[in-house]
Structure formats: structure tokens, C-alpha cells
Amino acid sequence: MKTSASELAAATPAHRDRYIDLLRAASLGTVVLGHWLMAAVTAEGDGRAQVGNLLAVEPRLQPVTWLLQVMPVFFFVGGFSHALSYRSLRKRAGAGAGAGDGGAEVRTGLYPAFLRARLQRLLRPTMVFIAVWAAGALAVQLLGGDGPLTDVAARLVAQPLWFIGIYLAMVAFTPPLLRLHERYGWGAFGALAGAAAAVDVLRFGFGVPYVEFLNFAFVWLAVHQLGFLRADGRLSAAGLRVPASLALCGLAGAAALVAFGPYPLSMVGMPGEKVSNMAPPTLALLFHGLWLTGAVELLRAPAARLLARPRVWRGVVVANGVAMTAFLWHLTAMLGVYGLLLALDVPLPAPATPAWWAQAPVRMAAAAALTALLVAAFRRFERPAAARPRAGAGASGARPTGAVARRASSPAAAAGVTLCLLGVLGLSMVGFGGLLDGRTALLIAVHITAPAAVAMAVFGWLLVETAGRRTLRP
Template identity: 70%
Template sequence: MGHTASELAAATPATRDRYVDLLRVASLGTVICGHWLMAAVSADGIGNLLALLPPLQLLTWGLQVMPVFFFVGGFSHALSYRSLRRKADGPVYAAFLRARLQRLLRPTLVFVLVWTAVALAVQLAGGGDGRLSGAALRLVTQPLWFIGIYLAMVAFTPPLLRLHERWGWGAFAALAGAAALVDVLRFALGVPYVEFLNFGFVWLAVHQLGFLRADGRLSRPGPSSRPAVLAAAGLLGAVALVAYGPYPLSMVGMPGEKVSNMAPPTLALLCHGMWLVGAVELLRHPATRLLARPRAWRAVVAANGVAMTAFLWHLTAMLAVYAVQLGLGLALPEPASAAWWAQVPVRMAAAAALTGVLVAAFRRFEAPGKAGSSGPAGSGPRAAAGTTLCLLGILGLSMTGLGGLLDGHSATLIALPLTAPAAIGMAVGGALLVERSASPRRVRLRG
């Protein structure tokens, strides 16, 4: 039987860094609200509000907070891996991967399989070619890119943590330098395909900042503190790159743009992540005082237990709100018009309520399992292979969407074409491989 949020909050050890939990919930919540706001649905399809009103792209400098989530992931992964390494006598890589991925893969695969069934039903009924239905089937899987990247971060944690323990800030600087070199090769020399390397270098550099936080290297107080320096350097760097370089203003992808800061990531996005990390670290102490209050901490604990489920299903809720609006015969106002803006609070409230219903239905798949530090040691190579299959499948599905399940529609992942059925098979097969990486031998605990 699961524990209630109140019981979990009351049992929180004094040593727990509560601010990290708040950042995890707040970053996902910000992304959800940003997606609800940016969706510009009309009878012609689904567009992007930021493309219709380009000055609003400046809002992405506050709403694009995925770097904060990856930063928090680095912190949590460092603590988790070190805990396993201290307690176990023998290899722990497979156990680490299973423990970190369990709460991520189960709700994700349930989401994918449910939506695959819906997409098949829609297309078999001949309804997959409509402008709105087709756009919805493409849109609903797009946020999965974040989960694919996160899987890579988990897989690379042990070797990058070793580099961090030896070189500290030097490891972060090396990743940042590699990201800068990739952009030079891409924009100045026109080297083909090199830009895809920054899916690794940019996001792993942000992840590396989480390692630094885990060691207390981002927490020195004072006006010239490292968070302040990091925030200032990142913000100035991002402003200079956007103002004088080939980088767009938006920190999220825009339809039809030749260069995106997101896909693949650029040095400008890394600078954006640096300033966000510095900024949230500057707020650490007042936020920690707030979280010492029982009511505030209970709210964070409750939200943290369902945050991934809410993230996975929030676009489904938004699309359902628009579907109901159309089903009732209510006209959709022209996006960005006065009538459209007037409906925004109502649509967002309805989407939030429906997300709550979906969370209630699917939250059990996010519940933590019984895996722990004493779980089976298992095969590290098999777990790594399974994780690789998962991340490629989930990334591929975020690009293909579910609109072409029956006609062989494909998208290019790095340099290879991939269809949605193949991507789904890779994700499911990889997850099974991770689960079956356990061996009969168990990690022997010291002490």
C-alpha cells in the first residue's frame, strides 16, 4: 500500500534537500503551462502562438526551464549512484539504471501504448487525415524528446561522475567547450551532421552542473558568489550570441525556422541554461525557508509524486478541451485575437482539471517500485543496451508522431529514417532489456 503525501512529508529526513524537489516540480509545471499557452488551435490546424506574435518569443527565456530539470537530475543521479557505490560490493551500473529508470519508463510506455491504440483506431476509422486530428497525432508525442535525452543522462552518469570527481569545473568546461566547437564547425565551416553532437554536449554540460551542486560547489554566498557569476555569464553570453550570432531569439523550436536553439541544441541554449541554474541557486535560501513549513512541503511532496504523469498527459488534456469545444459547436476564435485571449484562462483551467483526472487514472504507474540498493547487480552491458534502445525509440517517436502508423511515415533520427512502429518496438524492447538485465546474483551490501 502506498503512503499518503502527508505521511511521506512527515517522514522526510532532516538531511533531504527539499529545494531540489521544488525545482523538479516547478520546472515541469512551467513547461506544462507554457505548452498550454503556446498552442494556437484553429479550424486550419494547430499552430504556435510565438510564431504568430514573434515579440512573445522573449518569454521563452523564462518559460524554457528544461535546463533546470536536467540540472536537478544531475544532482539526484550523483547522490543515487554514490549511495549505491558506497553500500554495494561489486558492479552497480545495472542496478543504478533500473532504479533510476523505473519511475520514468513505466508511465512513459503506458502513455505510448494507450496513444498508439487511439491512433490506430482513429486511422482505421479513416479519421487520421483531418487537419486537426493529423496535427494532434503528431503533436502529442513531441514532448517525449525530453525523456529520451534524460535517459541518456542517466546512462552517462557513472563515467561523467568519475570525470567530475577528478576535474570538477574542468569537466563542465570541457563539455561547454565541445558544444562551442560543434557550433563553430556547424555555422562557420558547414560540417554536415556535426550539430547533432550537441544533443549530448549541451545537455550533459547542464547535467554536469548538478554534479557540482551535489558537491556544494555552487553554494558559496556573497555578491560574487558562483551562482551570481554563473547567472551573469550565462545571460550575457546568451544575449551576445542572439544579438550578434546566427541564433534565433526563441529558446524553443519555431515552425519553419532554419536554425533552432533546441533541435539540435546550440551554445546559446547552454548559456541560457547557465543563467537559469545560477538564478535558481540564488533563490535557494529563501525557498528552503518556505519549504520548512509543513503545508508547503506537503504540497511539493504530493506534486512530485505525479509530476511525470502530469507532464506526459497534459497535451492530451489540452487537445481534449479543444475537441469538446468543437463538439459543442463553439467557434474557435482566431489565435492571438482578443476573443482568443479572453478564453485562455478558461481553457487552461479546463486543461488543468482534465489533467488531474488523467493523473488519477494513470498515477499508479509512476509509483516507486521495490527496487533498491540491494536489488540484483545484473548485466551492465545489457542494461546499457536496453537504455540505448529506449532513448533512440523515444526520441524517434517524438519526431515521427503517431499519424503515420499505417502508411510507413518516417522521420530522420540523426541520419537514419525511422518509422513510428519501429520506434515503439525499440522503446518497449529496450525497457524489457533493462528490466531483464538483473541476474540471480545480488549486490552484497557492506557493513
């Protein structure tokens, strides 16, 4: 039976950290609005459309990325949630709460159960998105359909999947990194931050090739580690002192690196840039994540008072219930609006001109309306799958007390999340265009095609689901 948002809001336990839910929804919403605003679509003389970046057309706007680049906040929130979820499962499975108890966690099958629990609401809507776009792109190619935005849309809509791939890695590495956190605390974060700094020294100071790609792990996992610290109360243990220090040091560090180092001003990637703070991440982006983490923690108390209001909290519950679906489909909606404008021969003003700014609110409102329709169509896949009653379960379908665990396959789960991660990242690079043409993109020194990426993602997801569906031994 479906539960309404009002019922969910009313049933929220008193101990739930509502601010985390607000940050999760607000960070994804900010990314969506940023993408809609920054897209600069122009029509070429041959009728084809090109999608550029407003920040490249108007570089004076690049400082706004220091506010709109909020992916570090989402990954910080993820660290907090993953720590609580893993500890809860570990306690129920009887694997022990102490650090270094990895052997018991493997024996009880805790790892695959954790992966499935954390990834279900992420991967189910993602796989539906991939299936719909792959089928649509294949149909267009087989039927010879072509339009001014067809090729660019098939490539562009897949790009945000990089975020899914990074998030998969964070979930996969949560158990060992959480054990390191429980043993070393701030030292574990410091080690990751130090590794990120060392990578940039090797990259910019000594010209070591390919080393920069290690910062996809070190930078984002360091931000994720801050979420572990928050889960332990270490960011608020001294009042506002720690958040204020993070905000000031992060902002000063990022500003110094941009002013005196080889780092660009923009905290998002720019077309044609030799160096990007995003791909791969740099030390400047890590400092940016520090200042954002400190800033949102400084707003924690006033936000908590606001979230105590029932109407506000209901809005957050609704937003969280569809946030991932909206994120996956928002570029589809935006390009659909531009496609309609081109089909109707509506003039597209030059980016950053007064006419372009005057048209922007209308385009964004139309994109929001189309996103809402897509969310209505696909939001059911974001809901967790209902648990099936098992033999010996009570009438309600719940498992008997103590029957939390039975053996499950940790190696299969690890292989599954790895395959899914590589498939999703590969798809974000190659896109859905030319599925039958053998187009490739370079993924960690290996050329990958879109069909191969789709197959890896789907097969990996099925492995995670199969391994995690088995219950754990008590």
C-alpha cells in the same frame, strides 16, 4: 500498503534537499503551462484543425521564453539527483568511492541496478502512455475514424518524448561523467562547454554538415554536469558569488550571442526557422542554462525557509508524485479541450487577438481539469514497483544486511537503455499517426517508423528492467 502525501511529508528526513524537489516539480509545471499557453489552434475552411505557435504569430512575446524555457533547470536537478543516487549505490555495493573505479562497478553489477532505480518512475508511466496512444491510434486507423484534430493530435502528443530520450542519455552517461567530475571538477564541465562552442564554430563558421547534432549531447550534458557540482557543494562554497557569476555571465553571454551571432531570440523552436536554439541545442541555449542555474541557486535560501512550512512541503510532495504523469498527458488534455470546442462549434478566435486572450484562461482551466482526470487514472504507474521478497530476506521483505549485490548484466542494461532512448526519440519525431501506412522520420541518418520505434522503446525498457532486477554481488 500505500502511503499518503501527508505521511511522506511528515517522514521527510532532515537532511533532504527539499529545494531540489520544488525545482523538479516547478520546472515540469512551467513547461506544461507554457505549452498550453503557446498552442495556437485554428480551424481551416475544410474543418480541419491546425496547431501553430503563439510566439510565431506574435514575435514580440518571444523574450518570455527566457523565463519559460526551464528544461535546463530540470536537467540540472537530474544531475544532482543522479550523483547522489549513484554514490549511494556505489557505497552499498562496495565498489569504492574513488574516481576511476569503473571496473569494480561493472563487476558488482552496479550499472544495471542504477539504471533501473533511476528510470523506473520515468519509464513505467512513459510505456503506459505509449501503449495507450499506440492502441488508440491503431483503433482509429482500423475503424476509419477521423476528426478535425485526429491526425495532428497523433503527431503532436508524441513530441514531448524528446525530453524523455535526452533524460535517458543523461542517466546512461552518469557513471563515466561522474568519474570525470570527481577527477577534474569544473574542468569536466568546461570540456563539455568547450565542445559545445567548437560544434557551433564548425556549424556556423565553416558550414560543416551534421556536426550540430553533437550538441544534443554536449549542451545538455554540460547542464547536467552543473548538477554534479551542486552535489559537491561547489556552487555554494563561496556564498552567493558562484551563483551570481553564473547568472550574470550566462545572461550576458546569451544576450551577446543573440544580438551579434546567428542565434534566434526565442529559446524554444519556432515553425519555419532556419536556426533553432533547441533542435539541435546551441551555445546560446547553454548560456541560457547557466543563467537559469545561477538564478535558481540565488533563490535557494528563501525557498528553503518557505519549504520548512508543512503545508507548502506537502504540496511539493503531492506535485512530485504526479509530475511525470501530468507532463506525459498534458498535451492530450489540451487537444481534448480543443477537440470538444470544435465538436460543439465554439468559434476559435484568431491567435493573439483580444478574444483569444479572453478565452485563454477558460481553455487552460479546462485543460488542467482534464489533466487531473488523466493523472488520477494513470498516476499509479509513476509509483516505484514494490520490491518482491527474496529467499533469505526478513519478514519485512528487506534484504539481509550486506546482501546488496549479486552479478547483473551491464551489457544488457547498456543495450536496453540505448534501444529505449532511440525508440523514444524516434517516436517523438514520427508520432502515432499512420501506424499502418509506413510513415517515417529521420533518426540519426536512419528512417524509422512508429511501430519500429514503439518496439525498440518497449524492448529496451524490458532489458533495463530485467538486467537491473537482479541483485548485485557484495
